[in-house]
Amino acid sequence: MIPLLEVYKERWQVKSEQAIKPGLEAIEFALRKLGEPQKQLNVVHLAGTNGKGSTLAFIEGMAREYGLSVGKFMSPCIVDVHDQIQVDGRPITNEQMDRMFQQLAKAGLSGKLTDFELLTAVALLYIAEQSPDLVLIEAGMGGREDSTNVVTPIVSVVPSIALEHTNFLGNTLTSIAYHKAGILKENRPAVIGDMTEEVTEVFEKEAIQKNVLLSKFGKDFFVTKLDGTETYDYPLQQITISDLQRQLLGKHQGHNMVLAITAFLEVIKKFELLLDIQKIRNGVNNATLAGRFEQISPNLYFDGAHNPASIQSLVDTVKENFPNKRIEFIIGLLADKDIKTILQLLEEVGDAFYFANIHNERAMQAMTLYELSQAKEKQIIDDVNEFLQGLVKGDTVRIVTGSLYLLSEIRRNMH
Known part of the structure; x- marks a missing residue:
């Protein structure tokens, strides 16, 4: 149940199923009917068991420091369905949600989608209409067959792999990794977190198949702690950023922070911006996230x-x-x-x-x-x-x- 989604479904007579149905056929059909909004977006796509929301918050912090407008599609909600879809920190309003549902009804999509597919379609349609510079999208479940996997991102990010949704994704870490690795796209870079050797191999195999430049935590980029502050290092690119003082507590957030920085370097490249270490520092230091300590x-x-x-x-x-x-x-x-x-x-x-x-x-x-x-x-x-x-x-x-x-x-x- 996604709080308040039913209200809009009933108001606009748009039916959808609560069941989870992995696969992209239905969402791809819906997006064709809606004019392919996903193709207008500059996306960072995140999948993974834990750490998606925090990594997203760090990336958003840096993007805002650079003056980029930011759209977000996150799950689950903080309070209700509106806060899952945001542009520049402002949730979609009732009126805007009504307008999106009206378009879905007009496109004849009633009964064609699951709840999460329906919400994905609304999010992509709304965010494309608002045309922010950068869009941060969290996969709902898995990745390969998740309805968000219709985007071609600037960079894909997977912070962690652990056992979850085993009835859909399989009951081994490698089968779950296979689903998450599905968000890697042809010739687009990807960044992954601290993972076991067997899980890393799943990502490496996918990266080779798709010609993806894969940056790995602990192998390509690092975080070190000194005197209460942290330092980010990416030796291959000769980038070091010291004096990082994040508000998000816990060692794991240090991992998410450096993942976010590595992914954001790709955003800087895409937008042809200059590397500004102070902006990166401010962005990660100011990042906060509801529901994470x-x-x-x-x-x-x-x-x-x-x-x-x-x-x-x-x-x-x-x-x-x-x-x-x-x-x-x-x-x-x-x-x-x-x-x-x-x-x-x-x-x-x-x-x-x-x-x-x-x-x-x-x-x-x-x-x-x-x-x-x-x-x-x-x-x-x-x-x-x-x-x-x-x-x-x-x-x-x-x-x-x-x-x-x-x-x-x-x-x-x-x-």
């Missing part, structure tokens, strides 16, 4: 970690930043996640656990989470927003995690 109030953080790899990053960030604090987790999870592993990881650092229901047909019941948890201090909460308004002692840190859907529900109900 995001501080809501002095003792309250939101983090949309929802699989073992991102939960491990969250646990590492907690250890690094709050070694002597009492840690309380407020958790809601979708049922298709590796729930036992997620709970085990969080139990390493968590002192108390509060389980919440998410209003989503894919969610696991709070009672089931409670029963699976090995935590000594645990309970179920009915009203998360009311609970979060309660007083927190100074030595306690509360972290809401487990699902971006839970975070978006809480935000919708915040007064």
Whole structure:
């Protein structure tokens, strides 16, 4: 369920399926009917298990420093469907969404697409109409057969590979990597994150087939830490950028930052801009992202970690930043996640656990989470927003995690 999408579907009598159907035939058909809007865009395309949103935020930060206008299509939403489609930080409005749906209805696309395909078509149509300089697009699931894979990007970026959506993408890292590597395009460069040897080989094979220049974290470009700041190095291009001080916390964000810089070098080349190290520095230092160790109030953080790899990053960030604090987790999870592993990881650092229901047909019941948890201090909460308004002692840190859907529900109900 994509919040508020149904409202527009009903208003304009445009039907679409909630099911996930991998494959590009339907979206390609729809885009032909709509005049191929994707062909007008200068795109950076991102796929991967974790790190897409953060890498995107770093790229956007740099682009804005350079004075480029930026369109974005991201998933899932922060609050509702509008914030998934943005131009220069402004979500698509109700009126603009109505106008896009009107065009989809006119093109006879009712009943031809899934929900995510429909949203992809709306995003590409709207962003093309607004004609920003640069467009940042996150794949929804996988990559090769994801409906966003209809673009020919300036550069493709894959921050990480971990087990996810195994019912669609296969249950090995190499099969998942095969799907993600599908966003690499003929003669267009690509940048990949820190990956195992077998996963890297999948990308190298795809790169050879498509004549792609592949830049790899830890082999071609690096991040080093010194005196509380970080330095980016790309020896082959003789580029070094020091004094990087990002706001996005956690070691993994250092990886995402240098991936973003490497990808942005391709954008600079495409637009024939000069390399301005201060602009790059400002861009990454100012980057923020909702739901990524995001501080809501002095003792309250939101983090949309929802699989073992991102939960491990969250646990590492907690250890690094709050070694002597009492840690309380407020958790809601979708049922298709590796729930036992997620709970085990969080139990390493968590002192108390509060389980919440998410209003989503894919969610696991709070009672089931409670029963699976090995935590000594645990309970179920009915009203998360009311609970979060309660007083927190100074030595306690509360972290809401487990699902971006839970975070978006809480935000919708915040007064």
